[in-house]
Amino acid sequence: MPVEESMKPEDVIRARSLIQEHIFRTPLLRSTDLSDRAGQPAFLKAENLQITGSFKARGALHRLASLTSQERANGVITFSAGNHALALAWAAHQAGVPAIVVMPETADPSKVRGAKVYGATVIQTPDFVLVARSLQADRGLTLVHPFDEPAIIAGQGTLGLEVIEDLPAAGTIVIGIGGGGLIAGCALAIRATHPNTRIIGVEPEGANTMALSMAEGRAMSIAQVNTIADGLAPPFAGALTYSIIRDMVDDVVVISDEEIVEGMRFLFESAHLVAEPAGAAATSAVLSGAVTAKGPLVAVISGGNISLERFKQLV
Amino acid sequence: MPVEESMKPEDVIRARSLIQEHIFRTPLLRSTDLSDRAGQPAFLKAENLQITGSFKARGALHRLASLTSQERANGVITFSAGNHALALAWAAHQAGVPAIVVMPETADPSKVRGAKVYGATVIQTPDFVLVARSLQADRGLTLVHPFDEPAIIAGQGTLGLEVIEDLPAAGTIVIGIGGGGLIAGCALAIRATHPNTRIIGVEPEGANTMALSMAEGRAMSIAQVNTIADGLAPPFAGALTYSIIRDMVDDVVVISDEEIVEGMRFLFESAHLVAEPAGAAATSAVLSGAVTAKGPLVAVISGGNISLERFKQLV
Numbered sequence: 001m002p003v004e005e006s007m008k009p010e011d012v013i014r015a016r017s018l019i020q021e022h023i024f025r026t027p028l029l030r031s032t033d034l035s036d037r038a039g040q041p042a043f044l045k046a047e048n049l050q051i052t053g054s055f056k057a058r059g060a061l062h063r064l065a066s067l068t069s070q071e072r073a074n075g076v077i078t079f080s081a082g083n084h085a086l087a088l089a090w091a092a093h094q095a096g097v098p099a100i101v102v103m104p105e106t107a108d109p110s111k112v113r114g115a116k117v118y119g120a121t122v123i124q125t126p127d128f129v130l131v132a133r134s135l136q137a138d139r140g141l142t143l144v145h146p147f148d149e150p151a152i153i154a155g156q157g158t159l160g161l162e163v164i165e166d167l168p169a170a171g172t173i174v175i176g177i178g179g180g181g182l183i184a185g186c187a188l189a190i191r192a193t194h195p196n197t198r199i200i201g202v203e204p205e206g207a208n209t210m211a212l213s214m215a216e217g218r219a220m221s222i223a224q225v226n227t228i229a230d231g232l233a234p235p236f237a238g239a240l241t242y243s244i245i246r247d248m249v250d251d252v253v254v255i256s257d258e259e260i261v262e263g264m265r266f267l268f269e270s271a272h273l274v275a276e277p278a279g280a281a282a283t284s285a286v287l288s289g290a291v292t293a294k295g296p297l298v299a300v301i302s303g304g305n306i307s308l309e310r311f312k313q314l315v
Numbered sequence: 316m317p318v319e320e321s322m323k324p325e326d327v328i329r330a331r332s333l334i335q336e337h338i339f340r341t342p343l344l345r346s347t348d349l350s351d352r353a354g355q356p357a358f359l360k361a362e363n364l365q366i367t368g369s370f371k372a373r374g375a376l377h378r379l380a381s382l383t384s385q386e387r388a389n390g391v392i393t394f395s396a397g398n399h400a401l402a403l404a405w406a407a408h409q410a411g412v413p414a415i416v417v418m419p420e421t422a423d424p425s426k427v428r429g430a431k432v433y434g435a436t437v438i439q440t441p442d443f444v445l446v447a448r449s450l451q452a453d454r455g456l457t458l459v460h461p462f463d464e465p466a467i468i469a470g471q472g473t474l475g476l477e478v479i480e481d482l483p484a485a486g487t488i489v490i491g492i493g494g495g496g497l498i499a500g501c502a503l504a505i506r507a508t509h510p511n512t513r514i515i516g517v518e519p520e521g522a523n524t525m526a527l528s529m530a531e532g533r534a535m536s537i538a539q540v541n542t543i544a545d546g547l548a549p550p551f552a553g554a555l556t557y558s559i560i561r562d563m564v565d566d567v568v569v570i571s572d573e574e575i576v577e578g579m580r581f582l583f584e585s586a587h588l589v590a591e592p593a594g595a596a597a598t599s600a601v602l603s604g605a606v607t608a609k610g611p612l613v614a615v616i617s618g619g620n621i622s623l624e625r626f627k628q629l630v
Contacts, residue, residue, distance in 0.1 A: 027342045048587040272363040272619030274587040304587030312627050
């Protein structure tokens with residue numbers, strides 16, 4: 001049986017029972033201006049207010065809860081453009097587990113600083129995926145994948161439970177796709193109980209791996225990514241996330257970096273929330289018209305980790 | 316009997332019953348970083364997420380609820396550096412009452428735009444207080460004062476009720492002071508039931524009217540204000556707000572504009588919240604050490620209305 005067929009909504013419910021004491025239940029905020037633009041009541045799931053500044057804290061903490069004592073002693077490692085690294089550093093600190101996080105040299109300084117504050121060993125290198133896999137093998141560490149494993153997906157899906165509890169009538173839920181862990185988890189959490197709620201993914205033009213995978217019918221990788229949304233930029237779709245998204249997500253739309261910046265500006269001036277590019281993508285897709293609201297709409301602001309310097313350059 | 320002695324905590328509770336369906340209950344967010352800095356569990360009351368972007372919506376809506384039908388037909392007017400103008404425009408739009416708002420020429424463009432969106436007649440002039448009072452007299456309008464009247468103070472105090480319900484053990488609550496309506500209302504709401512909760516006001520050096528009033532023992536005005544915090548810059552203390560603050564607020568501290576900017580940066584990068592200068596002042600006072608936390612601490616982020624251009628200039 002493929003792994004995805006063994007994943008069930010109950011996995012997400014169980015994940016929540018393990019992590020909910022340690023994370024925030026982030027607010028679902030009604031936005032008058034986004035409602036006007038969407039032509040439907042519209043809400044922002046302000047996950048940029050989550051501990052560590054993104055949803056990644058959910059999955060990382062959940063994954064660490066299932067380590068054996070030997071694995072805990074040996075430590076964990078990951079590769080990540082930033083938010084997963086920061087979240088794993090935090091979760092490992094909470095759990096008393098040594099952590100190495102391998103990040104690209106282009107990672108946002110605020111994410112690198114954050115990982116260091118939580119005591120992780122930070123390595124920055126262009127070949128961050130290869131270096132992490134090599135170190136893992138050499139040292140007998142546990143690799144905590146940024147998106148493509150069941151414990152991560154179930155953890156991220158706890159966000160979906162919160163959304164649907166706060167707004168059971170949600171007609172359209174819009175979520176950015178990097179590796180696809182968040183949207184896969186949310187779809188898993190919601191799809192069975194709310195079959196008429198549309199779940200829409202958003203990718204940047206320059207890192208459209210999941211849209212490509214949907215078109216090709218298999219998980220694809222691309223040679224080069226080119227987007228300001230570092231959090232949506234893994235060059236490959238997960239095999240597991242792809243299969244869940246294929247079966248449970250209604251559509252994946254693609255937007256430009258300029259549209260992402262428009263979303264960041266809107267969230268700043270209208271909603272008074274700081275979103276990093278990846279965090280703004282879902283809102284941007286509503287503003288640009290790439291997503292049409294059917295029924296009450298929720299745009300997930302997945303993260304807010306961006307340095308002031310970079311923000312000022314972009315907006 | 317002086318007016319302040321006739322104001323009671325029940326006024327705030329009654330105000331809440333009148334306005335709560337139309338405003339947001341803004342979240343009280345735990346901040347790990349602010350807790351580290353304060354040495355106590357620390358929370359942010361994210362009132363920058365309130366409708367119209369500041370607490371001013373509470374008082375304006377409450378004041379309009381008590382208009383006679385003749386007053387409603389004639390319309391309302393106010394003078395305001397911005398947030399009260401915007402909030403009154405919104406509340407008047409909700410209530411179907413014509414509104415004129417008179418603002419200084421230096422008002423933040425985002426506040427002017429907002430007031431216009433809600434259909435108010437906006438007048439910008441250097442002599443905004445005088446012009447508003449003159450128009451009011453000439454046209455038989457109702458002046459809705461930005462801070463110094465009981466209905467406004469009771470409305471703003473509903474924020475205090477939310478804070479103390481969400482965190483009954485609050486030891487220190489820090490609130491910026493412009494005219495003093497917010498802190499007076501919150502003190503009125505909390506003081507009797509929570510006598511050991513310290514309530515601390517914060518003013519910018521360049522507009523320290525309330526600190527001056529406390530020192531002099533009467534409501535003072537100053538000839539000239541000089542601060543980036545337009546929302547904390549009225550050149551006079553209210554007679555009513557002063558008397559409540561004198562009796563019910565534990566201390567008023569003063570901070571520099573540079574410290575306010577530090578708070579804005581902190582809220583952006585650490586909490587992913589957009590605060591205008593006035594909105595950051597309470598957090599800034601904790602970061603600068605001007606306020607010492609005794610017990611769990613709450614810093615109120617009173618507003619987030621600032622244009623991107625101005626934000627980028629300041630930070």
